[in-house]
Amino acid sequence: MRKFDGKELVIATHNRGKLEEIADLLSPFGVTLTSNADHGLPEPDETETTFVGNARIKAHAAAKATGLPALADDSGIEIDGLNGAPGVYTADWAETPDGRDFKMAMERAWRELEQLNAPYPRLARFCCTLVLAWPDGHDEVFPGIMPGEIVWPMRGDQGHGYDPIFQPHGYDITFGEMDRWEKNKISHRADAFKKLIAGCFG
Ligand SMILES: O=c1nc[nH]c2c1ncn2[C@H]1C[C@H](O)[C@@H](COP(=O)(O)OP(=O)(O)OP(=O)(O)O)O1
Numbered sequence: 001m002r003k004f005d006g007k008e009l010v011i012a013t014h015n016r017g018k019l020e021e022i023a024d025l026l027s028p029f030g031v032t033l034t035s036n037a038d039h040g041l042p043e044p045d046e047t048e049t050t051f052v053g054n055a056r057i058k059a060h061a062a063a064k065a066t067g068l069p070a071l072a073d074d075s076g077i078e079i080d081g082l083n084g085a086p087g088v089y090t091a092d093w094a095e096t097p098d099g100r101d102f103k104m105a106m107e108r109a110w111r112e113l114e115q116l117n118a119p120y121p122r123l124a125r126f127c128c129t130l131v132l133a134w135p136d137g138h139d140e141v142f143p144g145i146m147p148g149e150i151v152w153p154m155r156g157d158q159g160h161g162y163d164p165i166f167q168p169h170g171y172d173i174t175f176g177e178m179d180r181w182e183k184n185k186i187s188h189r190a191d192a193f194k195k196l197i198a199g200c201f202g
């Protein structure tokens with residue numbers, strides 16, 4: 001396992017919600033974080049069919065373009081009653097000609113569960129795969145998950161993305177109702193970061 005021993009780490013994301021969570025999760029390590037936007041990098045096409053494949057595309061593109069180590073997060077929600085959809089297409093479900101509409105995406109998820117008369121609890125899991133890549137092409141991969149269920153109606157205005165319909169296992173509030181510190185203790189992203197930190201920041 002290769003350690004991160006630089007001063008600056010590029011967070012290869014265009015998602016502000018993720019970026020804020022990642023900044024909190026890495027705050028104890030005194031690393032200077034920059035993002036794709038700071039380096040003027042475009043959003044690469046996510047053409048793979050797995051979280052790890054897409055995380056690799058994003059991390060290696062940023063590491064190569066900047067000459068710095070880069071960390072990418074590819075994530076999504078797998079809903080059992082929808083055979084694991086939207087999965088790697090979680091962001092795509094929110095795409096509109098005018099940008100992303102997560103309310104529309106959450107309504108679609110619930111509507112499809114209703115149409116299939118899916119049994120309760122409507123189990124799902126958030127998945128996050130982190131890839132830390134270096135400019136020489138080396139990388140390290142760290143997966144994380146948080147199981148829970150899809151609930152309706154949407155609850156909470158914190159967090160981002162699908163947080164208002166995801167109630168993590170063992171809780172009676174959604175990620176959308178949770179404060180950022182609590183979410184960052186238990187989320188799929190937190191799970192992956194624990195492994196990244198143990199492996200590369202230890
Ligand atoms: O904690 C989360 N809470 C709510 N929703 C979440 C979360 N984590 C991922 N998600 C959903 C929304 C996101 O749009 C999609 C990931 O898609 P994904 O391609 O990995 O991210 P993205 O396109 O938003 O940003 P980028 O690729 O630039 O990192 O899954």
Ligand SMILES: [Mg+2]
Nearest residue numbers: 043046074091
């Ligand atoms: Mg993306």
